[in-house]
Amino acid sequence: MDASTEPFELLRELFSRQRLGVLATHGPEYPYASLVAVRADDDLRHLYFSTTRATRKFQFLSAEPQVAMLVDSRSDDDLDFHRAVAATAVGTARELAGDERAAQLEAFLTRHPHLSPFASAPTSALVELEVDTYFVVSRFQNVTELHMR
Amino acid sequence: MAARVGGKALALARMSRAGIAVPPFVAVTTDAYEAYLEATGLRVRILFELERKDFAEMRWEELWDAALRIRNLFLTKVLPEELRAALARPLAARFSEVATVVRSSAPGEDSAGASFAGLHESYVNVRGVDAILEHVKLVWASLWSDAALLYRRELGLDPRRSVMAVVVQEIVAGERSGVAFSCHPDDDRRALVEAVHGLNQGLVDGVVEPDRWTLDRRDGALLEHHQAERLEMMSAAADGVRLIPLPGNRRDAAPLAADEVPLVYGLARRAEGHFEAPQDVEWTLRRDELFALQSRPITTLTGAAGDGRAAYLSLTRSFDSLQGLRRRIEEEDVPALVAAADRLAGTPLESLDDAGLRAALQERKAAHDHGVDVYIADFIPFAHGARLFGSAYNDVLRPEDPYEFTDLLTATPMLSLRRNAALERLAACLRDGDEAAAERALAEYLAEFGDAGGFGGQGGASPGAHMVSAGAGAASGAASGAASGTASGAASGTDRDAVHDPAREEVLGVAHRLAARPSGRASARPDPAERARRFIEANPEAEQERAAELLELGRASWRLRDDDNLYLGRLERLLTAALDEAGRRGLQVDDDLSPRAITLPSPLGTASPVAGHGGQAGQAGQAAPAGPGAPPSGVRRQARQIVGQPAGPGLAVGRARVVASREDLAAFEDGEILVCDAIAPEMTFVVPLAAGIVERRGGMLIHGAIIAREYGLPCVTGVPLATALIHTGDRLTVDGYLGIVVIG
Numbered sequence: 024m025d026a027s028t029e030p031f032e033l034l035r036e037l038f039s040r041q042r043l044g045v046l047a048t049h050g051p052e053y054p055y056a057s058l059v060a061v062r063a064d065d066d067l068r069h070l071y072f073s074t075t076r077a078t079r080k081f082q083f084l085s086a087e088p089q090v091a092m093l094v095d096s097r098s099d100d101d102l103d104f105h106r107a108v109a110a111t112a113v114g115t116a117r118e119l120a121g122d123e124r125a126a127q128l129e130a131f132l133t134r135h136p137h138l139s140p141f142a143s144a145p146t147s148a149l150v151e152l153e154v155d156t157y158f159v160v161s162r163f164q165n166v167t168e169l170h171m172r
Numbered sequence: 173m174a175a176r177v178g179g180k181a182l183a184l185a186r187m188s189r190a191g192i193a194v195p196p197f198v199a200v201t202t203d204a205y206e207a208y209l210e211a212t213g214l215r216v217r218i219l220f221e222l223e224r225k226d227f228a229e230m231r232w233e234e235l236w237d238a239a240l241r242i243r244n245l246f247l248t249k250v251l252p253e254e255l256r257a258a259l260a261r262p263l264a265a266r267f268s269e270v271a272t273v274v275r276s277s278a279p280g281e282d283s284a285g286a287s288f289a290g291l292h293e294s295y296v297n298v299r300g301v302d303a304i305l306e307h308v309k310l311v312w313a314s315l316w317s318d319a320a321l322l323y324r325r326e327l328g329l330d331p332r333r334s335v336m337a338v339v340v341q342e343i344v345a346g347e348r349s350g351v352a353f354s355c356h357p358d359d360d361r362r363a364l365v366e367a368v369h370g371l372n373q374g375l376v377d378g379v380v381e382p383d384r385w386t387l388d389r390r391d392g393a394l395l396e397h398h399q400a401e402r403l404e405m406m407s408a409a410a411d412g413v414r415l416i417p418l419p420g421n422r423r424d425a426a427p428l429a430a431d432e433v434p435l436v437y438g439l440a441r442r443a444e445g446h447f448e449a450p451q452d453v454e455w456t457l458r459r460d461e462l463f464a465l466q467s468r469p470i471t472t473l474t475g476a477a478g479d480g481r482a483a484y485l486s487l488t489r490s491f492d493s494l495q496g497l498r499r500r501i502e503e504e505d506v507p508a509l510v511a512a513a514d515r516l517a518g519t520p521l522e523s524l525d526d527a528g529l530r531a532a533l534q535e536r537k538a539a540h541d542h543g544v545d546v547y548i549a550d551f552i553p554f555a556h557g558a559r560l561f562g563s564a565y566n567d568v569l570r571p572e573d574p575y576e577f578t579d580l581l582t583a584t585p586m587l588s589l590r591r592n593a594a595l596e597r598l599a600a601c602l603r604d605g606d607e608a609a610a611e612r613a614l615a616e617y618l619a620e621f622g623d624a625g626g627f628g629g630q631g632g633a634s635p636g637a638h639m640v641s642a643g644a645g646a647a648s649g650a651a652s653g654a655a656s657g658t659a660s661g662a663a664s665g666t667d668r669d670a671v672h673d674p675a676r677e678e679v680l681g682v683a684h685r686l687a688a689r690p691s692g693r694a695s696a697r698p699d700p701a702e703r704a705r706r707f708i709e710a711n712p713e714a715e716q717e718r719a720a721e722l723l724e725l726g727r728a729s730w731r732l733r734d735d736d737n738l739y740l741g742r743l744e745r746l747l748t749a750a751l752d753e754a755g756r757r758g759l760q761v762d763d764d765l766s767p768r769a770i771t772l773p774s775p776l777g778t779a780s781p782v783a784g785h786g787g788q789a790g791q792a793g794q795a796a797p798a799g800p801g802a803p804p805s806g807v808r809r810q811a812r813q814i815v816g817q818p819a820g821p822g823l824a825v826g827r828a829r830v831v832a833s834r835e836d837l838a839a840f841e842d843g844e845i846l847v848c849d850a851i852a853p854e855m856t857f858v859v860p861l862a863a864g865i866v867e868r869r870g871g872m873l874i875h876g877a878i879i880a881r882e883y884g885l886p887c888v889t890g891v892p893l894a895t896a897l898i899h900t901g902d903r904l905t906v907d908g909y910l911g912i913v914v915i916g
């Protein structure tokens with residue numbers, strides 16, 4: 024991607040290919056990063072992930088809902104270093120409940136069917152990240168901001 | 173096997189096995205190349221250079237810049253000891269006492285579908301194992317030359333998969349050499365034999381015209397012999413080869429006797445039979461022994477004609493061909509353009525009746541068109557002189573900064589730098605409050621440069637001159653008129669014309685802004701004389717005279733990059749002045765009388781490599797159109813960080829000033845960062861005020877980059893959509909070390 028390439032198109036492709044993301048949360052004593060399975064809605068305004076409520080990340084985001092999520096297309100090959108695209112979503116997280124949870128859980132499990140037992144458990148929370156801004160990085164140093172609200 | 177040694181080496185091996193005499197040779201396989209890339213980390217570094225922006229969107233100059241940086245990497249990264257030892261053993265065993273040629277043999281280099289002939293490097297007359305190994309690295313580096321990259325792009329080849337093998341071959345210094353086509357490239361019923369006295373390099377470089385024999389393929393009968401004007405030959409020198417005058421007794425004799433032509437043709441036919449395809453065979457005759465030097469398929473017969481290879485080959489010019497071009501430019505082109513402009517300027521347009529004005533329009537249009545033709549045919553190719561010098565400088569001195577060579581090229585300052593120095597002198601007078609001195613400086617400035625842009629000083633009547641001194645059409649009129657007003661800006665009650673002279677006012681406006689700075693800003697370049705001495709003395713003694721000539725060639729090429737605007741711009745102004753006069757009179761004129769834009773022939777693209785006239789401004793910085801990839805409504809896009817080329821080292825933080833036209837320059841303030849699509853020399857008078865430069869157009873040798881380095885300013889070029897993504901007032905950080913612009 025160059026600055027002339029439509030970054031939203033890249034973002035769509037990124038989320039269609041990548042299933043995992045790195046969630047960054049604020050702890051009272053230290054920041055934290057976790058690997059999560061992620062699903063994006065069609066207009067990329069919301070991201071969804073599942074976690075048990077006993078986890079550190081859930082405790083942190085419950086206390087401080089401002090979080091970030093990194094999704095990228097890196098490989099281990101140095102040759103692809105400049106081809107990788109990385110997007111950091113910054114926004115507000117909240118646990119879903121009731122009908123809203125049921126609907127989004129179904130969509131989440133369509134994307135990640137192998138997580139059905141995990142995400143469906145009563146001890147697991149389905150979390151929505153409402154995205155304020157994407158920071159999209161390509162060609163190592165090109166950075167474009169997409170302000171979603 | 174072909175994938176490891178390349179087609180050239182394989183062809184030599186097969187000819188040798190078939191009993192055709194070939195000089196002894198060794199193939200350095202692609203394994204060695206790959207091992208070198210891994211051990212030195214160059215594999216990633218090369219891709220770093222090529223991936224700054226979409227490869228398909230890089231203009232030719234940007235590819236050349238990347239190629240120069242990559243070449244410098246090969247020059248400065250030594251061979252790992254283990255690899256060196258493994259290569260040195262077989263080379264020393266065969267070539268420690270003889271002269272060699274070191275040639276490319278890239279897999280796929282010569283095939284039916286593509287021919288990289290001439291696009292990769294070969295080095296003639298290389299002696300000693302150390303020198304051979306250094307030239308092996310240079311041949312490896314040529315895989316990434318601008319021409320090779322352009323050709324790969326055209327063929328849709330992925331540069332990441334490119335590898336190189338190298339042939340090291342003993343030189344057989346034949347007295348006669350040439351190329352034989354077993355089948356004529358343009359007529360499959362015929363064959364063609366070309367021959368020159370001396371080495372083949374003259375023929376290959378296109379500086380020695382060969383004798384040509386056309387033969388009937390059916391029976392080998394001679395159909396035609398074209399005799400060349402035999403004046404020179406290529407001969408081995410202490411290091412490399414030299415073009416020397418042909419001794420008198422050889423000028424009258426064709427390189428091949430009548431009974432020798434069939435022998436050479438027979439060699440080509442043997443090769444064709446062996447490879448089962450028409451062949452283009454390089455050969456040499458040493459005494460009476462005929463050697464094949466290389467053989468490859470004739471691509472023009474197999475449909476590869478029509479590719480851009482010829483244009484890419486024109487990107488590399490030899491020293492001798494550039495010297496010839498320089499002579500033509502300095503002795504013919506420039507004097508003719510100046511004479512034409514002088515003659516046209518001698519006729520005041522106001523004195524002509526309508527018929528006379530129409531005739532003058534036609535004449536000025538023809539003169540400008542001719543100027544554009546000369547610009548494209550001669551001035552643009554001559555820009556390669558600076559590049560040739562740059563490559564030679566780096567080969568000899570191996571500097572960390574591959575653009576250090578530009579420090580030596582400004583021995584004679586370009587017009588734009590002389591103009592800026594004159595503006596600084598005027599500013600100094602204003603700063604000191606010396607009104608009389610300021611008047612003199614202003615008069616001198618206007619006489620020489622005409623206006624703030626600096627290219628109106630010799631254009632007959634500059635826009636301001638005729639307003640200052642009624643009836644005067646010459647530059648002297650501008651000088652006397654300018655002196656009649658006051659430089660400090662106070663209106664003179666006795667000379668209304670001077671006060672309303674827009675050129676004078678513009679110059680004073682810039683000078684006052686410069687004067688408001690505590691001190692002037694001069695060129696930051698180190699003394700080029702010391703660097704020049706170091707470059708010359710780094711060459712072997714026998715080569716130092718040539719090195720000095722090469723430096724002078726580079727300087728002449730560098731000067732012309734700026735000064736060509738003077739010549740062509742003057743003709744353009746004469747034409748537009750006539751069009752303006754016609755407009756004032758209400759005369760109807762044809763649209764095709766307006767100044768012609770400068771466009772390069774495909775496949776080099778439509779953007780001139782030099783700041784141009786009319787011509788292509790490249791992308792105007794428009795946002796991508798809405799389409800399937802467009803975001804939903806309400807989503808706002810903001811560029812935060814954009815990558816370009818690091819054209820001038822340093823770090824600048826400041827307010828952006830986006831300059832789209834000459835008028836925007838009037839608002840430029842001290843300490844701002846100049847952001848533009850493509851800076852032209854007549855815009856660079858504000859550079860002494862700037863804290864940094866950002867340019868959409870890419871290239872290390874474009875005007876913006878040149879003048880940024882002159883003043884030590886951070887500069888990033890090749891920034892996609894610079895003027896669309898950056899707005900006047902944005903806070904910018906310009907990182908000229910990494911080539912990154914941060915917005916906000």
